[in-house]
Amino acid sequence: EAGVTQFPSHSVIEKGQTVTLRCDPISGHDNLYWYRRVMGKEIKFLLHFVKESKQDESGMPNNRFLAERTGGTYSTLKVQPAELEDSGVYFCASSPGLAGEETQYFGPGTRLLVL
Amino acid sequence: AQKVTQAQTEISVVEKEDVTLDCVYETRDTTYYLFWYKQPPSGELVFLIRRNSFDEQNEISGRYSWNFQKSTSSFNFTITASQVVDSAVYFCALSPQGDNFNKFYFGSGTKLNVKP
Numbered sequence: 028e029a030g031v032t033q034f035p036s037h038s039v040i041e042k043g044q045t046v047t048l049r050c051d052p053i054s055g056h057d058n059l060y061w062y063r064r065v066m067g068k069e070i071k072f073l074l075h076f077v078k079e080s081k082q083d084e085s086g087m088p089n090n091r092f093l094a095e096r097t098g099g100t101y102s103t104l105k106v107q108p109a110e111l112e113d114s115g116v117y118f119c120a121s122s123p124g125l126a127g128e129e130t131q132y133f134g135p136g137t138r139l140l141v142l
Numbered sequence: 143a144q145k146v147t148q149a150q151t152e153i154s155v156v157e158k159e160d161v162t163l164d165c166v167y168e169t170r171d172t173t174y175y176l177f178w179y180k181q182p183p184s185g186e187l188v189f190l191i192r193r194n195s196f197d198e199q200n201e202i203s204g205r206y207s208w209n210f211q212k213s214t215s216s217f218n219f220t221i222t223a224s225q226v227v228d229s230a231v232y233f234c235a236l237s238p239q240g241d242n243f244n245k246f247y248f249g250s251g252t253k254l255n256v257k258p
Binding site for chain 2: 030058062067068069071072075082083085086116118120129130131132133135138
């Protein structure tokens with residue numbers, strides 16, 4: 028069974044540009060999460076989808092970030108326009124959404140560098 | 143407040159030494175889960191263990207063991223007879239089962255270097 032995949036693995040953009048990150052969860056997982064780790068700090072929650080609906084977006088930094096999950100399958104996270112402080116590693120995770128199945132399975136992350 | 147503290151930023155040991163990675167958490171929720179993840183150089187977060195707040199039994203899996211103590215709000219991770227392949231960043235995470243029960247709170251990670 029394929030794990031969580033993320034694309035691209037790395038992205039280097041200039042301040043003011045737009046970047047779109049993609050996450051494909053484990054097949055059949057209703058829950059999808061985005062997290063971010065800024066240089067050397069803790070991994071922080073951004074938002075949570077249940078199928079195509081946003082369940083919790085309390086961690087989104089500001090309105091330059093837009094997450095979507097069309098059809099409840101893959102998800103995209105767009106940053107527009109990117110700022111220097113957006114640099115970091117963006118992780119996606121998924122979980123089945125069943126009671127007793129709270130473990131989140133993470134992808135390899137997308138390393139974003141804004142210059 | 144929900145918080146996880148991993149006070150050890152980086153640890154270096156020589157192969158075959160035992161090493162303990164500390165994790166202290168804060169939560170007001172009575173029901174919660176605790177996790178450890180390993181991040182090898184390849185970057186992905188690999189799930190190691192999940193513990194719920196009602197199960198304080200320690201767990202052993204091969205060279206890995208976990209010590210959960212609610213009295214001190216700690217969930218420490220010990221690697222016995224460390225190997226070079228154990229070199230990675232290790233993250234402790236808390237999942238409170240209150241209102242936002244699907245949100246994980248991570249510590250800042252402990253980088254473990256195991257030298258041959």
